[in-house]
Amino acid sequence: MSSKTANPVMHSAAWRISLWATLAFAIGTMLVFAMLHRFVANDIQRRSDAWLTGEVEVLGDVADRTPKDRLYGQVVREVAELASREVPDKLRSNNNENDSVFFIQAGDDGTLKLWVGAGDGLPNLAAIRARKFISDVPCDLNVRGFNHPFRVASVRLDDGSHIYLGLSERDELRVLKNLRFRFFCLWLLIVLFGSAIVFFVTRRMLNHVREITEAASRIGQSDLSSRVPTGKRNDEVGHLALTLNHMLDRIESSMHQLHTITESLAHDLRSPLTAIRGKLEIVLSGDLKVEESEPIVSAIDELDRLTEFLNTSLDVAEAKADALRLSLTEVDLDELIRVMIDLYEPCMSEKGLRMNLRSSGPVTVLADAALLHRVISNLLDNELNHLPASCTVSIKLGASEDAATLIVEDDGPGFASEIGLHMFEQRVKGRDSKGHGLGLAFVKAVVRAHGGSVTASNRPEGGALLSISWPRETGEKIEAPHSLTLVNR
Amino acid sequence: MRLLLVEDEPEIQDFLKQPLANAGYEVDAAKDGRSAIQLASGKKYDVLIVDLGLPDQDGIDLILQLRRSGISSPVLILSARRSVDDRVKGLEQGGDDYLTKPFALAELLARLRNLLRRNLNTSEQATRFRVLDLELDFISRRASRGKEVLNLSPQEFVLLTYLCRHAGRVVTRSMLLSEVWGMRIQPNTNVVDVHIYRLRGKVDTEGREPLIRTLRGIGYVLKDR
Numbered sequence A: 001m002s003s004k005t006a007n008p009v010m011h012s013a014a015w016r017i018s019l020w021a022t023l024a025f026a027i028g029t030m031l032v033f034a035m036l037h038r039f040v041a042n043d044i045q046r047r048s049d050a051w052l053t054g055e056v057e058v059l060g061d062v063a064d065r066t067p068k069d070r071l072y073g074q075v076v077r078e079v080a081e082l083a084s085r086e087v088p089d090k091l092r093s094n095n096n097e098n099d100s101v102f103f104i105q106a107g108d109d110g111t112l113k114l115w116v117g118a119g120d121g122l123p124n125l126a127a128i129r130a131r132k133f134i135s136d137v138p139c140d141l142n143v144r145g146f147n148h149p150f151r152v153a154s155v156r157l158d159d160g161s162h163i164y165l166g167l168s169e170r171d172e173l174r175v176l177k178n179l180r181f182r183f184f185c186l187w188l189l190i191v192l193f194g195s196a197i198v199f200f201v202t203r204r205m206l207n208h209v210r211e212i213t214e215a216a217s218r219i220g221q222s223d224l225s226s227r228v229p230t231g232k233r234n235d236e237v238g239h240l241a242l243t244l245n246h247m248l249d250r251i252e253s254s255m256h257q258l259h260t261i262t263e264s265l266a267h268d269l270r271s272p273l274t275a276i277r278g279k280l281e282i283v284l285s286g287d288l289k290v291e292e293s294e295p296i297v298s299a300i301d302e303l304d305r306l307t308e309f310l311n312t313s314l315d316v317a318e319a320k321a322d323a324l325r326l327s328l329t330e331v332d333l334d335e336l337i338r339v340m341i342d343l344y345e346p347c348m349s350e351k352g353l354r355m356n357l358r359s360s361g362p363v364t365v366l367a368d369a370a371l372l373h374r375v376i377s378n379l380l381d382n383e384l385n386h387l388p389a390s391c392t393v394s395i396k397l398g399a400s401e402d403a404a405t406l407i408v409e410d411d412g413p414g415f416a417s418e419i420g421l422h423m424f425e426q427r428v429k430g431r432d433s434k435g436h437g438l439g440l441a442f443v444k445a446v447v448r449a450h451g452g453s454v455t456a457s458n459r460p461e462g463g464a465l466l467s468i469s470w471p472r473e474t475g476e477k478i479e480a481p482h483s484l485t486l487v488n489r
Numbered sequence B: 001m002r003l004l005l006v007e008d009e010p011e012i013q014d015f016l017k018q019p020l021a022n023a024g025y026e027v028d029a030a031k032d033g034r035s036a037i038q039l040a041s042g043k044k045y046d047v048l049i050v051d052l053g054l055p056d057q058d059g060i061d062l063i064l065q066l067r068r069s070g071i072s073s074p075v076l077i078l079s080a081r082r083s084v085d086d087r088v089k090g091l092e093q094g095g096d097d098y099l100t101k102p103f104a105l106a107e108l109l110a111r112l113r114n115l116l117r118r119n120l121n122t123s124e125q126a127t128r129f130r131v132l133d134l135e136l137d138f139i140s141r142r143a144s145r146g147k148e149v150l151n152l153s154p155q156e157f158v159l160l161t162y163l164c165r166h167a168g169r170v171v172t173r174s175m176l177l178s179e180v181w182g183m184r185i186q187p188n189t190n191v192v193d194v195h196i197y198r199l200r201g202k203v204d205t206e207g208r209e210p211l212i213r214t215l216r217g218i219g220y221v222l223k224d225r
Helices: A013-065 A071-084 A122-130 A170-218 A236-285 A290-320 A333-350 A369-386 A439-449 A482-488 B010-022 B033-042 B059-068 B086-093 B105-120 B154-165 B173-180 B191-203
Strands: A101-106 A112-116 A139-141 A150-156 A162-168 A328-332 A354-359 A364-368 A392-399 A403-410 A453-458 A464-471 B002-006 B026-030 B047-051 B075-079 B097-100 B128-131 B134-137 B142-145 B148-150 B212-215 B219-222
Touching: A013 A071, A013 A150, A013 A162, A013 A170, A071 A101, A071 A112, A101 A122, A122 A139, A122 A150, A122 A162, A170 A236, A236 A290, A236 B010, A236 B105, A290 A439, A328 A333, A328 A369, A333 A354, A333 A369, A333 A392, A333 A403, A333 B191, A364 A369, A364 A464, A369 A403, A369 A439, A439 A453, A439 A464, B002 B010, B002 B033, B010 B026, B010 B105, B026 B033, B033 B059, B047 B059, B047 B105, B059 B075, B059 B086, B075 B086, B075 B105, B086 B097, B097 B105, B105 B173, B128 B154, B134 B154, B142 B154, B154 B173, B154 B191, B154 B219, B173 B191, B173 B219, B191 B212
Parallel strands: A354 A392, B002 B026, B002 B047, B047 B075, B075 B097
Antiparallel strands: A101 A112, A101 A162, A139 A150, A150 A162, A328 A364, A392 A403, A403 A464, A453 A464, B128 B134, B134 B142, B142 B148, B212 B219
16 A cells, blocks of 8 residues: 555546546647647748749740840840849848759750859759759759758750759748647647646546545544535535435434434333332332342342343344444554453353463454444453353454454264354344344344454364454444545555 | 433342432432422432433433533443443542442442542541551551551552542442452452462461451442441
8 A cells, every 4th residue: 555655646637537538638739739830831942832933934934035145145144143142031140142043944955055053053953954954843953062952943945955944842841840839839838737637637626636536535423413514506516425424414414314213112101110129129128038039039030131131132133224323533453352251250150161261462453332332342241151061261452553353162962953143133032042143143133333353164073153344443444545545645 | 319210121129229318318209301390409419329320301301401500520431332331431520420230239339439438528638547457657658467567569559549439338340340450350360269269368368367357249348336
């Protein structure tokens, strides 16, 4: 458990929710940015293509009209250089050399007739000749010696030569790179900010759920009157709290009803019992002969047994309905068992029975002391009433971190086979039993009301074995989610 | 000793009055909370017996109300409830006592005496105790009859001490269980009887006057005269 509770935030639902939300959010915004980027890139290309086709046509026109004399080269070169200054998206560069635009007039036979641009134009022409151009659609061209591809448009002149106008994509790519960097920064910011918001909002929401869980776990068997906090919210969490409270209302009212019934039953029976017992006692305290007092004595005994039976059956009934009220205190089982042995030992040895205790020292449990006393005395009464002489009752008390184990075993005849699996049910008793058959039902009911368990069996070497496991932390029976365990402790 | 009995059941009122009067109490009875308050504000009572299930109000509320109006006499609470609720436990810690129905008369009387003795604050811290020729020494934790030292186990010494403190009066099995062993249980076996039987074997030896007497159906008495 320690490894799981080491980092409560990493295991909280708020963390998981915000992680998934962030992932979805990040992918979503990434897609949006990718589409934007694509749109911008297309737009830039469309603009540069429009410029290229426009310019190449103008240049073609100029080349066509200019007389083919000595000045032809001069004129066309100037026009081309003028055009190259109006390049779209051009960044101001320090060197005046224009390496972003080139102009080629190539003859029919593929010779370089006119060149405007950086270098001697031969690699450009070679690259152009390596491809076939459809005149009015600009396309990409990689030229040896340049890092960036060119966008090239061409036009065919009447004399059979071609004019090519190339525009470096360097500036375009730089613009897009810039854009991508800004997009990335913005995306990172949005995602971080968004995930932080999601995390804190869900944590606030789930804190409310945790408050409800904590409050609900505090509402134990003994305290059904408190309610989980509802707050002023009208959302799902608020509804959860309200529904829980309504459920508690109903449980409380049915518990209350059950208590009222059992209490009034107990009260209605006890008052006459008290009166009868008192009157019998008054008769007995007078001067009576032994044979006269005998029936009265046995009547008082019967009354006491009837009372005990009434108490026990009501306890069993309430415990089965999970309505047994426990007033928990810390009890040292070891000390209790020692006192019990002290109380029972003379009676046992009078019957020829031996008792021994094996205990590993003090074992503190949270228990309703009165009920626990009755459980132990029930077990020992059972042994006393059922074991034949010269048997041994062994009591073993052990403890682990979360449970105390009490084992009562004997080397007698064991549980009668006709009882079988029903020994914990009410009214089930062996053929020779003198009791009212409530003993083990009571033991089981009380142990279970405390969150423990009882098993009974016959030992392979003969004799009965009864094992009780008693939780040591009854206050925390409710399983809390891992994220809450730290808070609850 | 003036005693106020607050109990709505006429049957129980009736059978309690006579034995209480025999035990030396001047008994007034009230059948509900209202008349109890009237009576208690008129006279001073040394001890009160209050039933929890009164027709007009809860017994604990009545006790708290009496306490608020300055009545500090100890209260013996009679409860028909099986489990003792925490409020009764609170009162018990405040010096009052409780008894669940049905109860033995002897136990009721013993608890009343206890309450009064606690209230009078008489020191019982004597180091020696003597009943006829039986003598208990609490320092050496030894008991003797005449000149003969009795060979008692520590538990038997505690048991004999309790009987001696109530010498001449009846103690019941459930009193012994709760006072000597600290348990409110009702075993359906004769565990207490065997303890008394063994103790008697050591205290009332051959040739001596028997001190521990069994009152069948009621309890035991240690004779004091």
